[in-house]
Amino acid sequence: MKFQSVRGMNDVGDKDIHLWRHVEQKVRKLYEDFGFSQVITPEVEPTELFKRGVGETSDIVEKEMYTFTDRNGDSLTLRPEGTASVVRAVIQHNWMYENSTLKLYYFMPMFRHERPQKGRFRLHYQFGLEIFGVADPGADVEVLSMQSLLFKSLGLKDITLQINSIGDNSCRPAFRELLLEELNKIKDKLCADCHRRMDKNPLRVFDCKIETCKSAVKNMPTQLEHLCADCEKHFSGVKSGLDNLGVKYKINPHIVRGLDYYSRTCFEFTTDRIGSQGTVCGGGRYDYLFEEFGGKSTPAFGVGMGFERLLMLLEDKKADAQPKPNLALVYADEDGRAYCQKLAYKLRERDLYVDLDLEGRSVKSQFKRANKIHAKYVIAVGSREVNESRGKIKNMATTQENEIVLGLEEEDLQRIMEEVRS
Ligand SMILES: [Zn+2]
Ligand SMILES: [Zn+2]
Structure with missing residues (x-):
């Protein structure tokens, strides 16, 4: 009997492992130079953690999780993303108690039952970063400039940073009403998924991958045009911080994070070299997640970066990476x-x-x-x-x-x- 690995789950070895190791070490070194320390969490968590932390209406939770019942009858899920687990760990161990600022990074496998295609796997590795305890735009700037430095040091020139602000609890509710009103006017042009999003998370219509939806929402009002004074000031701080370091960026008001615990800055690093989506890494602020998880209110900023996608951009460095x-x-x-x-x-x-x-x-x-x-x-x-x-x-x-x-x-x-x- 000959066995095969599970579809969408890859072995890494032979000629591929050298580039993997080379890039992994480079990323780790840079993150550690910026004062981030590593955290490792279990591959399996209670299902409820991801429902809360990733959002019931997200594609991940609705369609892609590996969920099973263990021998005690508990519902467990293979980790589909890192932030929920890391925040759970920080609250559980009270790691914020001794640190007013906490900088963590992880390098862990993630599991999602997606349709396997170029750059998308059912098991993939992710590097992630989280800064806890800093509301100041300085945290956003540090992480964005560090990621930008990483791509530069890996010799990747054709990656664009796109940023946006999605407001906070004081300016978002009014904007949501306004957006919903406008969306209702073009409702018949939107797909069934978008109709559901309108009920639960109208901001997420900007996430829809369907072309007709994309063009229908093109001229909808954006949160960026409706920020309160504090959010406006915060976003200015992010922009001037990036300018100060010479980090180039584009403002894209259609980059959103659809969950209520996200706030203010969100971003993506994109390239047109890997398929239609082309996002190499993305993330943003999530100042309300700690409360969602029953913790003390703690500002937070995070990044997730698909490791295999990053390696795809570095194929030509393979020979050099061999020790x-x-x-x-x-x-x-x-x-x-x-x-x-x-x-x-x-x-x-x-x-x-x-x-x-x-x-x-x-x-x-x-x-x-x-x-x-x-x-x-x-x-x-x-x-x-x-x-x-x-x-x-x-x-x-x-x-x-x-x-x-x-x-x-x-x-x-x-x-x-x-x-x-x-
Ligand atoms: Zn749609
Ligand atoms: Zn605001």
């Missing part, structure tokens, strides 16, 4: 082999990536292999080199060979390490 050994050791006979084994062991102990054949291959095919895996240097050792304690080290790029003392004392190891790191 290359600093040194390959080639042995000519048994004496040479025994020495190489000891030398490799000691150099690896000193954090050097050393390659050594395990199969007893010929010198020629060992050299061939060193070439194939792009070893930077090669030292070839036989019984003569072992007896004389000297040999040659070859720079594979320039093919230049230098004499080198071969030994196993600390000074010998240091000399070899200096040579291969130069």
Whole structure:
């Protein structure tokens, strides 16, 4: 019996894992340089958490969750997104108690029963960030500028930041009434999904993917035109903060987050390189979620970034991402082999990536292999080199060979390490 992975759920290995690891480390490093620390939450949560945190009317909750009943009869769900779990953890462990500002990031698998297609999987990884405790637009600016820096440092130039403000509890209710009034006038042009959205979350009609709906709502009033003075000031703060750092952005009043606990800034980083949607990452402010979860009122700003989608944009970096050994050791006979084994062991102990054949291959095919895996240097050792304690080290790029003392004392190891790191 041969088994296959579940549809829409991928293995990552072989030639793909190097780019994965390279980018993962880059993202982590940048996030940590900005003072974010990692959080890991369980893959499974009570179903109710996501109904509350993602919203009963969202596509995720309505159509895409992996929900099951466990042996105790409890309804559990495989995590479809990260924020609900992280906020749950922060409240549960009282992490805001000692921190007036809390900066967390996660890198976790998410599960959604979507129709698998390019860039959309049923299991996908997400990097996410959350800043808790900061109402000031400075938090928004820090996260947006950091994401922008990330794309720049990965060499991605064709990504656009689009921002919007969706108001707060003081200006949104009146706008909602106004929008609903206008939507009712064009109701017959909207799809059944949009009719439902009008009942529950009229703002979400701007999210509809259907072309006729898109053009029907094009001239509807937007929240951005109806912000209260405080929201106006906040949005100005975001814009001037980005200007100050030279981060480019476009204002798009149709970027929305349809749930009541979202507020003010929302954003997307988009590209036209990956399919119709093209969103690489998105998020925004959710100042009312803590209360929704029974916590103390806490301003919050978050980002979610689909990791596989990011990797799709970096396909051309694959070859560079493959780790290359600093040194390959080639042995000519048994004496040479025994020495190489000891030398490799000691150099690896000193954090050097050393390659050594395990199969007893010929010198020629060992050299061939060193070439194939792009070893930077090669030292070839036989019984003569072992007896004389000297040999040659070859720079594979320039093919230049230098004499080198071969030994196993600390000074010998240091000399070899200096040579291969130069
Ligand atoms: Zn629609
Ligand atoms: Zn407002």
